[in-house]
Amino acid sequence: MKNALGDAQSLLVLGGSSEIAMATARLMVARRCRTVHLAGRPSAALDASAAELRSLGAEVTVVDFDAADTDSHAEVLGKTFTDGDIDVVLLAFGVLGDQARDEQDPAAAARVAQVNYVGAVSSSLVCAQYLRAQGHGALVVLSSVAGERARSANYIYGSTKAGLDVFAQGLGDSLQGSGVQVLVVRPGFVHTRMTAGLKPAPLATTPEAVAEAVLDGLRRNAHTVWVPGAMRFVMSGLRHLPRPVFRRLPM
Amino acid sequence: MESLTGWGRTAPTLARVERPATVEQTARAVLAAGPRGAVARGLARSYGDAAQNAGGSVLDMTGLSRILGIDLAAGTVTAEAGVSLHQLMKVLLPLGWFVPVTPGTRYVTLGGAIGADIHGKNHHHSGSFCRQVGSFDLITADGTVRTVTRESDADLFHATTGGMGLTGVVTAATVRLLPVRTSLMSVDTERATDLDDLMARLTATDHRYRYSVAWIDLLARGASMGRAVLTRGDHAEPDQLSPAQRRDPLAFRPATLPGAPRFLPGGLLRPATVALFNELWYRKAPRERRGEIQKLSAFFHPLDGVPDWNRVYGPRGFLQYQFVIGLDQEQTLRRMVERISRSQCPAFLAVLKRFGEGDPGWLSFPTEGWTLALDIPAAMPGLADLLNELDEQVAGAGGRVYLAKDSRLGPGSLEAMYPRLDDFRRLRAGLDPAGLFTSDLARRLRL
Numbered sequence: 001m002k003n004a005l006g007d008a009q010s011l012l013v014l015g016g017s018s019e020i021a022m023a024t025a026r027l028m029v030a031r032r033c034r035t036v037h038l039a040g041r042p043s044a045a046l047d048a049s050a051a052e053l054r055s056l057g058a059e060v061t062v063v064d065f066d067a068a069d070t071d072s073h074a075e076v077l078g079k080t081f082t083d084g085d086i087d088v089v090l091l092a093f094g095v096l097g098d099q100a101r102d103e104q105d106p107a108a109a110a111r112v113a114q115v116n117y118v119g120a121v122s123s124s125l126v127c128a129q130y131l132r133a134q135g136h137g138a139l140v141v142l143s144s145v146a147g148e149r150a151r152s153a154n155y156i157y158g159s160t161k162a163g164l165d166v167f168a169q170g171l172g173d174s175l176q177g178s179g180v181q182v183l184v185v186r187p188g189f190v191h192t193r194m195t196a197g198l199k200p201a202p203l204a205t206t207p208e209a210v211a212e213a214v215l216d217g218l219r220r221n222a223h224t225v226w227v228p229g230a231m232r233f234v235m236s237g238l239r240h241l242p243r244p245v246f247r248r249l250p251m
Numbered sequence: 252m253e254s255l256t257g258w259g260r261t262a263p264t265l266a267r268v269e270r271p272a273t274v275e276q277t278a279r280a281v282l283a284a285g286p287r288g289a290v291a292r293g294l295a296r297s298y299g300d301a302a303q304n305a306g307g308s309v310l311d312m313t314g315l316s317r318i319l320g321i322d323l324a325a326g327t328v329t330a331e332a333g334v335s336l337h338q339l340m341k342v343l344l345p346l347g348w349f350v351p352v353t354p355g356t357r358y359v360t361l362g363g364a365i366g367a368d369i370h371g372k373n374h375h376h377s378g379s380f381c382r383q384v385g386s387f388d389l390i391t392a393d394g395t396v397r398t399v400t401r402e403s404d405a406d407l408f409h410a411t412t413g414g415m416g417l418t419g420v421v422t423a424a425t426v427r428l429l430p431v432r433t434s435l436m437s438v439d440t441e442r443a444t445d446l447d448d449l450m451a452r453l454t455a456t457d458h459r460y461r462y463s464v465a466w467i468d469l470l471a472r473g474a475s476m477g478r479a480v481l482t483r484g485d486h487a488e489p490d491q492l493s494p495a496q497r498r499d500p501l502a503f504r505p506a507t508l509p510g511a512p513r514f515l516p517g518g519l520l521r522p523a524t525v526a527l528f529n530e531l532w533y534r535k536a537p538r539e540r541r542g543e544i545q546k547l548s549a550f551f552h553p554l555d556g557v558p559d560w561n562r563v564y565g566p567r568g569f570l571q572y573q574f575v576i577g578l579d580q581e582q583t584l585r586r587m588v589e590r591i592s593r594s595q596c597p598a599f600l601a602v603l604k605r606f607g608e609g610d611p612g613w614l615s616f617p618t619e620g621w622t623l624a625l626d627i628p629a630a631m632p633g634l635a636d637l638l639n640e641l642d643e644q645v646a647g648a649g650g651r652v653y654l655a656k657d658s659r660l661g662p663g664s665l666e667a668m669y670p671r672l673d674d675f676r677r678l679r680a681g682l683d684p685a686g687l688f689t690s691d692l693a694r695r696l697r698l
Binding site (some may be wrong): 001002003004005006007009031032034085133134135136157177178179 | 252254259261262263264265266287299300305306307459562568570574629634635638658660661662691692695
C-alpha cells in the first residue's frame with residue numbers, strides 16, 4: 001500500500017533493464033519499496049538489475065515478458081498480481097529504432113510501433129484491470145516529448161510515443177474515480193544507452209532526474225510530469241509554431 | 252464504490268461501503284464480502300488507513316447506534332458498536348455517569364474504541380478503554396456472533412482489544428462507567444519552562460490527578476525547548492460550582508463553532524505561523540492557576556468545537572505521529588524532542604503524557620512510559636526521513652507507535668515494536684484462514 005507520504009511498497013517494472021526504470025526502482029527501494037517485479041526479455045542486463053535491487057534490500061522476482069508478444073501479456077502479467085497488491089506499475093520499455101534505416105525497411109519500422117505502441121496498449125490494459133480491482137495503485141507510462149510534435153529526424157519513434165501518450169491520457173480519464181492513478185511522464189532528451197552517440201538536445205536530462213520527477217508526480221497524484229519541468233513550456237511553444245516555420249528549425 | 256480516507260485525509264482508496272443497521276445485516280455483509288475482504292469503519296477518526304479497504308468492502312457501523320441497556324446499580328452500559336461516545340455522554344451524564352475513558356474527541360464509536368484500545372488523559376489512573384470493557388459481541392469470519400469476555404476466550408479478547416478490527420466486527424459491548432456528580436471539570440493549569448521542568452512536574456504530581464496532559468511547544472528551541480502548559484484535573488464536586496452552575500450540575504451542552512470551510516489551501520500551517528500560535532498559546536496560559544471550573548467539552552474535546560478542523564491542513568492532508576517509550580528513556584525522549592524541534596516541524600497540536608501500566612491487548616498501544624503525539628502537515632519537506640529516524644529511536648528504546656494514528660509505518664518497524672505480533676498473526680490465521688478481515692493498514696503492515 002502507498003502510505004500517507006506517497007511512498008509505495010511494491011513495484012512492477014515493464015522493461016526491467018531500462019535505465020530510467022532502474023533509477024526509479026533504486027529510489028523507491030531506498031524509501032519504502034520492498035517488492036519488485038522486473039519484467040523483460042531474459043538478458044544479462046535484466047539479471048544485473050535484479051541483483052542490484054536485491055543488494056539494496058528488495059525482494060525481486062524476474063518475469064519473462066516480451067512487449068511485442070501481446071498474446072502472452074494477460075497470463076504473464078496476471079501472475080505478478082497474484083502474490084499481493086502492486087502499488088506502482090512502471091511501463092518503461094521502448095525502442096528508439098533507427099529513423100534513417102527504418103524508413104528504408106518498413107518491417108523494422110513496424111516493429112518499433114509493435115513494441116512502443118501495440119505492446120504498451122496491451123500490457124497497460126492488462127495491468128489497469130488488476131489495479132482497478134485493487135481499488136488503488138498507479139500506472140506510470142514513460143512517454144516522450146518526441147510525441148508532442150513530429151520531427152522529420154525521428155517521426156517513427158515520435159509517432160509511437162504520440163499514440164502511447166494519447167492512449168495513456170484516455171486510460172487515465174477512464175480510470176477516474178477508480179482509485180487508480182495514471183501518470184504520463186514526458187521526458188526530453190535523456191542520457192542513456194538508448195541515446196548514446198546521439199547529439200543531446202537542449203534541456204537534456206538524466207535517468208535520475210526522471211526518477212525524481214516520477215516519484216514527485218506519484219506523491220502529488222499528478223496526471224502528467226515533464227522532465228525537466230521547463231520542457232512543458234518549450235514544447236507548448238513548439239507545438240504552436242506554424243509548420244513552415246517548424247520545418248526550418250535546425251533540429 | 253466510494254473513496255475513503257482517515258481523519259488525516261491522506262492516501263484515499265476506493266471501497267464498496269455497506270451500511271448495515273442490524274447485527275443480521277452486518278453478518279450478511281461479512282459473508283458477502285468478496286476476495287478483497289471487509290473491515291468495519293466507525294466515525295473515521297483514525298488518522299490513517301485503518302478503516303479503509305481498497306477494492307473490498309467497508310462496513311459503516313454507525314447505523315448500529317442503539318443503547319441497549321443501562322445498569323444504574325452496577326454502573327455499566329451496553330450499547331451497539333456504532334454508538335458514539337458523544338451519544339453516550341448525552342444520555343449518561345444527566346444520570347450521573349461518565350464514560351470511563353475519552354480520547355481527544357467524543358466522535359468515536361464504541362467499536363472503534365475497542366478496535367484501537369483508545370486511551371485518554373486518565374491513562375495513568377484508569378488504563379486504556381478496554382480495561383473497562385466487560386464483554387463484547389464479535390462477528391467472526393464464519394459469520395457467527397460470539398460474546399467474548401476475558402473468561403470465555405482470553406486470547407480472542409486480547410487480540411480484539413487494539414486489534415484494529417482485524418479479528419472481526421464488534422457489534423455491541425458492555426462498558427463500566429465512572430460515577431460523576433457534575434458535568435464540569437476542576438482544572439489546574441501550570442506552565443513548564445522547558446522539557447526537563449515538564450518531565451519533573453509530570454513525574455512529581457501526576458498521581459494527584461485523575462486527568463493529566465501537557466501541551467508542548469515543539470517549535471521552541473534553545474533554553475525553552477520543550478516548554479509546555481500542563482492541564483490536569485478531575486470532575487468537579489458540586490460544592491466547587493457557582494450557584495448558577497449548581498442549578499443544573501449535570502447539564503451537557505458542548506458549544507460548537509461553524510465548521511472549517513470546505514476548501515482551504517495547503518501551506519497555512521508553516522513554521523512561522525505555528526511558532527506565532529505556539530508563542531501566544533504559551534503566553535496566554537497562566538503561570539499557575541488552581542481549581543478553575545471548565546466545561547467538560549473544553550477540557551477533553553476542545554477541537555470537537557470546530558467541525559472538520561482537519562481541513563486546516565489543506566488538500567495534502569496531515570498525519571499524526573504518536574509514540575510511547577519507557578519512563579527510563581528520558582534521554583531518548585530529549586533527543587527526539589530536540590530532533591523534532593531542529594526540524595522546525597510546524598506542530599501546534601503536540602501533547603506529552605505519562606502513561607500508567609499497560610493493558611494486555613496484544614496490539615494495544617499504551618504501555619507505561621512517556622507518550623508524545625504531534626500533528627504534522629503531510630506536505631512538510633523531509634518528513635519521511637524525519638519519521639523514519641524517529642521510528643528507529645522508538646524501536647531502539649523498546650517503544651512503539653500508535654496504529655490508530657499511523658499512516659506510514661513499514662512492516663519491519665512494526666515487528667520490532669509489538670512483541671505479541673506473532674500471537675496475533677497466529678490467532679488470525681486460525682480464526683480467519685482466508686483473511687476475510689483486512690484493511691489498507693493490514694496490507695501496508697502485513698499484519
